[in-house]
Amino acid sequence: MRRTVPLLIALLAACGGADSARGPVGGTVIIAAAADADAMLPPLVRTSQGRLASELLFDRLVEIGPSLNTIGDGDFQPRLAKSWAWSEDSLRITFTLHPDAKWHDGRPVSAADVQAGYRAIMDSANGSNLLADLADVTGIVENADGTVTIGFARRAPEQFYAASLIFPLPAHLMPTDSGVTLATSPLARNPVGSGPFKFVQWEPLERFEFAAVEDHYRGRARLDRVVVTITPEPATGLARIWAEEADVWELLPAGDVAEAQRHPHVRLVNANAFDYAFVAFNFRDARDRTKPHPLFAEAALRRAISMAVDRRAVVQAIFDTLARPLSGPFVRAQFTADTTIAQIPLDRVAAATLLDSLGWRVDANDGLRRRNGQLLTFTALIPGSSRNRERASVLIQEQLRQIGVAMEIERAENRTFTQKRQDGQFDVVFGGWLSTPSPRGLRSTWGTFGDDGWGGQNDGRYSNRAFDAAVQQGLAAGDPTTARAHFRTAYQTIVTDAAALFLYEPRIVAAVHKRFVIPAWRSDGWWRSLAEWSVVPAERLPRDARPTAN
Amino acid sequence: MTRVLLFRLAQATLVVALVVTACFALIRLAPGDPFFAALEQPDVPVEAAARMRAQFGYDRPIGEQYLRFLSGIARGDLGWSHSRARPVTEVLAQVVPNTLLLMGTALFVGLVLGVAVGAWQGWRAESRLARATDRLGVVLVSVPEFVLGLVMALLFAVVWRLLPIGGMRTEYGPSGIAGLFDVLRHLVLPAGTLAIVIAAIVARHQRAAMRAVRDAEFLRAARAMGIPERRIVLRYALRNALAPVLTVMGVLLASLASGAVLIERIFAWPGMGRALVDAVLYRDYPLVAGAVLVTSIGVVGATLLADLAVWWADPRARGRL
Numbered sequence: 001m002r003r004t005v006p007l008l009i010a011l012l013a014a015c016g017g018a019d020s021a022r023g024p025v026g027g028t029v030i031i032a033a034a035a036d037a038d039a040m041l042p043p044l045v046r047t048s049q050g051r052l053a054s055e056l057l058f059d060r061l062v063e064i065g066p067s068l069n070t071i072g073d074g075d076f077q078p079r080l081a082k083s084w085a086w087s088e089d090s091l092r093i094t095f096t097l098h099p100d101a102k103w104h105d106g107r108p109v110s111a112a113d114v115q116a117g118y119r120a121i122m123d124s125a126n127g128s129n130l131l132a133d134l135a136d137v138t139g140i141v142e143n144a145d146g147t148v149t150i151g152f153a154r155r156a157p158e159q160f161y162a163a164s165l166i167f168p169l170p171a172h173l174m175p176t177d178s179g180v181t182l183a184t185s186p187l188a189r190n191p192v193g194s195g196p197f198k199f200v201q202w203e204p205l206e207r208f209e210f211a212a213v214e215d216h217y218r219g220r221a222r223l224d225r226v227v228v229t230i231t232p233e234p235a236t237g238l239a240r241i242w243a244e245e246a247d248v249w250e251l252l253p254a255g256d257v258a259e260a261q262r263h264p265h266v267r268l269v270n271a272n273a274f275d276y277a278f279v280a281f282n283f284r285d286a287r288d289r290t291k292p293h294p295l296f297a298e299a300a301l302r303r304a305i306s307m308a309v310d311r312r313a314v315v316q317a318i319f320d321t322l323a324r325p326l327s328g329p330f331v332r333a334q335f336t337a338d339t340t341i342a343q344i345p346l347d348r349v350a351a352a353t354l355l356d357s358l359g360w361r362v363d364a365n366d367g368l369r370r371r372n373g374q375l376l377t378f379t380a381l382i383p384g385s386s387r388n389r390e391r392a393s394v395l396i397q398e399q400l401r402q403i404g405v406a407m408e409i410e411r412a413e414n415r416t417f418t419q420k421r422q423d424g425q426f427d428v429v430f431g432g433w434l435s436t437p438s439p440r441g442l443r444s445t446w447g448t449f450g451d452d453g454w455g456g457q458n459d460g461r462y463s464n465r466a467f468d469a470a471v472q473q474g475l476a477a478g479d480p481t482t483a484r485a486h487f488r489t490a491y492q493t494i495v496t497d498a499a500a501l502f503l504y505e506p507r508i509v510a511a512v513h514k515r516f517v518i519p520a521w522r523s524d525g526w527w528r529s530l531a532e533w534s535v536v537p538a539e540r541l542p543r544d545a546r547p548t549a550n
Numbered sequence: 551m552t553r554v555l556l557f558r559l560a561q562a563t564l565v566v567a568l569v570v571t572a573c574f575a576l577i578r579l580a581p582g583d584p585f586f587a588a589l590e591q592p593d594v595p596v597e598a599a600a601r602m603r604a605q606f607g608y609d610r611p612i613g614e615q616y617l618r619f620l621s622g623i624a625r626g627d628l629g630w631s632h633s634r635a636r637p638v639t640e641v642l643a644q645v646v647p648n649t650l651l652l653m654g655t656a657l658f659v660g661l662v663l664g665v666a667v668g669a670w671q672g673w674r675a676e677s678r679l680a681r682a683t684d685r686l687g688v689v690l691v692s693v694p695e696f697v698l699g700l701v702m703a704l705l706f707a708v709v710w711r712l713l714p715i716g717g718m719r720t721e722y723g724p725s726g727i728a729g730l731f732d733v734l735r736h737l738v739l740p741a742g743t744l745a746i747v748i749a750a751i752v753a754r755h756q757r758a759a760m761r762a763v764r765d766a767e768f769l770r771a772a773r774a775m776g777i778p779e780r781r782i783v784l785r786y787a788l789r790n791a792l793a794p795v796l797t798v799m800g801v802l803l804a805s806l807a808s809g810a811v812l813i814e815r816i817f818a819w820p821g822m823g824r825a826l827v828d829a830v831l832y833r834d835y836p837l838v839a840g841a842v843l844v845t846s847i848g849v850v851g852a853t854l855l856a857d858l859a860v861w862w863a864d865p866r867a868r869g870r871l
Binding site: 028032127181188203206207227229235236239240242243414418419545 | 580581582599601602633634635636700703704707708711714715716717720721722815816817818820824825827828831833
C-alpha cells in the first residue's frame with residue numbers, strides 16, 4: 001500500500017481554480033441548537049455540537065472522503081498533511097505537513113503538534129473516546145525533516161482511518177502544570193485551532209461564535225461568521241427558524257416538515273443519519289447479572305415477540321417517510337450496510353402459536369398470557385428525552401397486547417436512564433446508538449462482554465461467538481468486498497438470534513435558510529462543508545454584513 | 551415592630567437553610583454526577599473518573615461535602631460551575647440581573663394591569679364587559695405558562711413578525727441606546743407572558759376585594775359627603791381593597807419564580823431559571839446549590855417585604871404579623 005501526493009488536488013488548490021468556482025465571500029450563519037458543545041478540543045468531545053465546534057476549529061491530518069470507506073487510504077483527502085507515504089512493511093505512515101498550515105495564533109503547525117494531539121488522546125486523564133481506536137498505534141516520531149511518522153503494532157485495514165482520527169493540537173499551548181488537565185486548561189475555553197474558522201467567543205449554554213480565518217492554508221471560508229445559539233426548547237428553536245432569527249435547525253421532527261414548507265425562506269435538506277434506534281432484550285437477570293434473564297434468555301420467546309411487532313407500521317406512524325426500518329445493527333451510510341439481511345417475519349398468528357407452545361397461554365379473563373400462574377409481562381426502559389422512542393414504545397405496547405403480552409413502560413430522566421441501562425436494570429431497553437463510518441463500534445455495542453474493548457456498551461449482554469468472529473473477520477478484511485461479506489454474516493447472525501428489535505434509522509431533515517448555497521450535506525457531519533457555504537448576495541440579511549473587525 | 555421583624559428574619563433564615571440543605575442532599579441522591587456523561591463510558595479508564603471526582607471532593611462523605619459547602623458560603627465562595635466552566639458566583643452575577651429584569655418587569659406590569667382591571671371589574675361587576683374579561687381571566691389563569699408563551703411567540707414573532715422570539719439581544723444587533731431598545735424588544739414576549747398570568751391572578755383577587763368594599767359604609771358616607779366618585783374609588787375603595795392582593799404577593803412571587811424557569815427556557819432568556827434547569831440536567835452540584843440559595847433568599851425576602859407592605863396598608867393586619 002503506497003500513496004504519493006495527490007497531485008491533481010494540490011495543483012488545483014495552488015492555481016486557485018477551485019477557489020474561483022466557490023461562492024462569494026461574506027455572510028453569517030446562525031445555527032439554533034438544542035444543546036451546547038460539551039467541549040471544543042477534539043480529544044474531549046463526545047456530543048454532536050462538540051464535534052461541530054471542534055471540527056470547524058481544528059483540522060485533521062487527513063479526512064475521510066464522501067464515500068466513507070474506512071479501509072485503506074484511497075478515499076481520504078489531505079488536510080494538515082499534504083501527502084503521506086507507507087513504509088515497506090506497512091507498519092509506519094509518514095506524513096508531510098502542509099507548509100502553509102498555521103495555528104490561529106500564527107505559529108506554524110509542526111510535527112510536535114501531531115505528537116501533542118496523539119498524547120492528549122492517550123492521556124487517560126482526558127477520558128478521550130478515541131483511546132480505543134488508537135490501540136494499535138505504537139507511537140509518533142517527529143522526523144528531522146519536519147515530517148511525522150505514525151507507527152502501528154500490526155497491519156490492519158483501518159490503520160489509515162485510525163490515523164485520520166488524530167487532530168494535531170498546538171503543543172506550545174498545551175497545559176504543562178501538573179494540576180491542570182486539558183479540560184481545565186485555558187486552551188479548553190479559548191481554543192486555538194488550525195481549521196477554517198477561529199474561536200471568537202463561548203458563553204457556555206448560551207452561544208458560541210467563530211470567524212473565518214483570512215489566510216487559511218485551504219483557502220478562506222466563504223462565510224464570515226458561524227454563530228451557534230443554544231435554544232433548549234425545540235419548539236422555540238424552530239420558531240426562531242420560521243421567524244428568520246436563526247438559519248439552521250439540524251434535526252427537524254417529522255411533524256414539523258409541513259410547517260417548514262409553509263415558510264418560503266426555509267429549505268429542507270435530506271441526508272442519511274448515523275444514529276439508529278432499537279429495542280434490546282436483556283439476556284441477564286436485572287437483579288443478579290450472573291444469572292440468565294427469566295424471560296429473554298429464551299430465544300423462542302424473543303423470536304415470538306419479534307414476530308409480533310410490525311416495525312414498518314411503527315416507523316411509518318412516527319416518521320412517515322423520514323425514517324426507515326433497520327435491517328440490523330447498522331445504518332445505510334456505512335459502507336458495510338446490507339439491506340438484504342433476512343428478517344424475522346411479521347406473523348402474529350405464528351407468534352401466538354409459538355408462545356402457546358412455550359406454555360404461555362391466554363387467560364380468558366384479561367386476554368393476557370400466563371405460564372404456571374406467572375403473567376407474561378416485562379418493563380421497557382425509555383429515555384425521557386426521546387419523543388420518538390416514547391411513541392414507538394406506546395405503539396409496540398399495543399401490538400404486544402394483541403398477542404397477550406403486557407409491556408410496562410418506564411420513562412426515565414436521561415441520567416437515570418443511562419445509569420439503569422449501564423447497570424442492566426431493565427427487561428428491554430429502547431436504546432439508540434450513534435455509529436461512525438467504521439463498523440468497529442459493533443465490537444463494543446453488540447459483541448460479547450469482555451476485557452479487550454468488546455461488549456463494553458452491550459448493556460443487554462447479548463453474546464454469540466459466531467457474531468464476534470464474523471465482526472472480527474470483517475474488521476480484519478483488507479478490501480471492502482470481503483469486509484462486507486463478513487459483516488453480512490455478522491448481521492444475519494444477530495438478526496436471526498433476535499437479540500433486539502432493530503427499529504429505525506431516521507433520515508436527517510434539516511431546515512436551512514434559503515439564502516445559503518450549500519455544496520454538500522455530509523451524513524457524517526453536515527458542518528464539514530460549512531467552510532464552503534456561501535450567501536447569495538442579493539438575498540443577504542442585515543446580519544450578513546461584513547464585520548467591522550475580527 | 552423590631553421584634554416582629556427580627557422574628558420574621560429568623561424564620562426566613564431557617565426556611566432558606568432548610569431549602570438549600572434539602573436541595574443539596576436531593577441533587578446528590580439523583581443518579582449521576584457532574585462527570586457522569588463524560589467519564590462513565592466503557593472506554594474511559596476508571597481511574598480517570600475517580601481522579602476527576604476526587605479533585606472536586608465528590609468522593610468524600612456527603613456530610614463533609616456539606617460542611618465544605620457551608621464554609622464556602624461563609625467565605626463567599628459557592629464553588630466551581632462544571633456546566634459553565636467558571637465560578638458559581640460569576641455565573642450568578644451574570645444571570646441574576648437578567649432574571650431580575652424579567653421578573654421585575656413582569657411583576658410591575660402584571661400588578662399594575664391586574665390591580666387596574668380587577669378594581670374596574672369589581673366596581674363594575676354587573677357590566678357585561680366586566681363579566682367577559684373575568685371569564686377571560688379564568689382562562690388565562692388556567693392555561694399553563696409554557697403554552698401561553700409558545701402561543702405568544704407564534705403569533706408575535708412568527709405570524710406577525712413584530713417581536714423577536716429568543717435570547718436577549720439580536721445577533722450583531724445595534725449597540726448603545728438602540729441596543730437598550732433591542733433588549734427591551736426581546737423582553738416583551740417573555741415578560742409579557744409572565745405579566746399576563748400575574749395580571750390574571752391579581753385581577754381575580756382585586757375584583758373580589760373591590761366587590762367586598764364597594765358597598766361598605768365608609769364609602770356610602772364618602773358619597774354622602776359629595777366626594778367625587780373617581781376619588782372614592784382611587785383614594786378609599788382601592789386602598790382598602792389592596793390588602794388582600796398584597797397578602798397573596800408572597801405566593802405570587804414564588805409562582806413567578808417557578809414560572810420564570812419555564813419562560814426563560816422557552817424564550818432562551820439567559821437568566822437564572824434557565825441556568826438552574828441546565829445545572830440540574832448536568833448535575834452541576836455547586837451551581838444548583840448556589841442558584842437555589844439565591845432564589846430562596848429572593849423569594850423569602852420578597853415575601854417578607856410583602857408582609858411588611860400589608861402591615862403598612864392595613865392597620866388591622868398589624869396584630870396578626
